[in-house]
Every structure is written in C-alpha cells, then in structure tokens.
Amino acid sequence: MNEPTDKATNDPRKDAQFADEAKQLFDDSVDSLDAATLSRLNQGRHRALAELSSTRTRGQWLGWIPAAGVAVAVLVTVMIMRGPNGVDIPIESVTTTDFEILLDEDSLEMLEDLEFYSWLESVDLDANGNVG
C-alpha cells in the first residue's frame, strides 16, 4: 500500500479509478453480509409490502364511506316518516303542524302554564266547571 499523498492531484482518470476500487470493496462487503442480517432485511421487506395490502384494504373501505353515509341518511329519513310502529305519519304532521305549534304565540303561553294544565287534567270537574 502506498502512503497517502499530501495533496491528491486533480486527475479525473485517477478519481474514476479510485471510485472503481472503492465500489469493488463496497460490493464485496455487500456480498459478504451474514445470514442473520439478510434474514432481517427480508423480514423488513415483507413488513413493508404488507403495508401495500393494508393501504389497499383501507382504500376500499374509504371508498364505501360516501355510499354508506347516503344509505344511513335514507334509512333514518324513512324511519322518521314511518313512525315507531310502521305507521305512515302524514308529512304534514311532521313538518307543518310542528312548525305551527312552535311558532304559535299561544303555545308558548301554554308551555309557561304547563303545571296548571297537568293539574287540570288530573282533577274531575262538574258540569259548571267546578272542581268536584
């Protein structure tokens, strides 16, 4: 082996030769990797490739999300429209009537006197409207 030169000359041919020798040594060291290391590399590669299938599966599920969302929305709407015992509730009763009750000023007053109306329902009244 020659002693290291103090100053390497700027010679492209020698640079290329040096790089070739270095590459040869490097390749030898790669070819001589032990079996345990090669096995770990192999395991790592398969773990990485498993990622591809999990990404694919995840992608498939993600693709179903909009369709599932629409299906759930339709189902909920149908259940609301049909009521709890499968009886069709008139659309008016869900929409117009409820809105009328909510917007009617009297209904708000009724809510304020809710206690009174509950009591009134529980007692018997005679023909003149007196408590019996």
Add this chain to the structure above:
Amino acid sequence: MNTCAGVFAVSCTREPSTRAETLQRERQLNQFLAEVERRALRIAEIGIRDRDEALDLVQDAMIKLVRNYGSRSQQEWAPLFYRILQNGVRDWHRRQKVRNRVMVWFGRASSADEEYDVIAQAPDPEGRTPDEELQTEEAMQRLELAVHALPTRQREAFMLRSFEGLDVAGTAVAMGCSEGSVKTHYSRAVHTLREKLGDHWQ
C-alpha cells in the same frame, strides 16, 4: 335490466384487473427492494456505524416508500428511497446529538463510534485466503472510516454516486439539492478520500 347487466359486467371486469395491477405492483416493489436493500443497509451502516440501527432505518425507508410512493413510476423509486433513507440517517444523527447532550448532563456521554466493533461487524468473507481476507477487510475498514469522516453532504454524494451507482440527476433528487451541488460534493469527497487513503490503498 340490460343497463343493470351492463353495469354489473363493467364492475366485474374492473375488479380483477385492479387486483392484477396491485399484485403486479407488489411484485415490482418486492423486486426493487430486494435489489436495493443490502447496499442500502451498508450505506446506512457506514453513515451511522451501527448495524441494528441501520437495519431499522432501512426498514422504515422501505415502509415509507411503499406507503407513500408505491404508486409512482419505477424509475423514481431509487432516488425517492435513498432520499427517505438519507433523511432517516440525518434524523438519527440529530437524535444522537440530543441524546449525547442529555447524557453529558448526567455525566454519561457515549458515542456510537466507541460502541461500534469494526471486527465484530465485519462481513463474513467467502472463498478467499486468510491473508486476502484480512487485506480486504482492512482496506474496507479504512475506506469506511474515511467515508464516515467526510462532511455529511460529501459522504451522501460519494455513497450514492459510487456505491449505489445513482446518476447525477438521481443523486440530486435523493439529496434534495441541485445537480451542480452533487458534482461539487462528489468531486470534493473523492479528492479528500484520495488525499487521506492514497491512490493505491488496497
């Protein structure tokens, strides 16, 4: 009825073709990773001088490549893979610096170089006389130490160009810099190594 049958037929024919494409991509990725993994390990190992850590970094790089860039064209895989790996090596060095700073605080500074047993980690040679084997090992050790001592960017340029055989454009992608910078770093690296090791150092 006919429309439904048509839709069904389309969906049935598209599904297997997608599956076939995915399987083919998986085969191509497997082949690429199998070709590159051993050199990648040695490159990472020279960068950080710890085989176990280098194995982890290579595995992380493989997973990230498959997850994020598996759908890219095959020509892009090598530069992208080495970019991920080089980032991993740089992050590892950053973490080591922080760890060493903390350890200094507790009076237990350690260095990966001190723990690294070059003889124990030396490759298992085959088919050579003990003298040749020893000479090659020693030459590789000298080369490894000299490459490891290079500034980071020079080391990356030298290993990617010489060891991995990436072209200037691919190395630029892997290093995240211009092609001009790659040429400068590579030229300086070779010059420094020749100065340190001599022209006939084997």
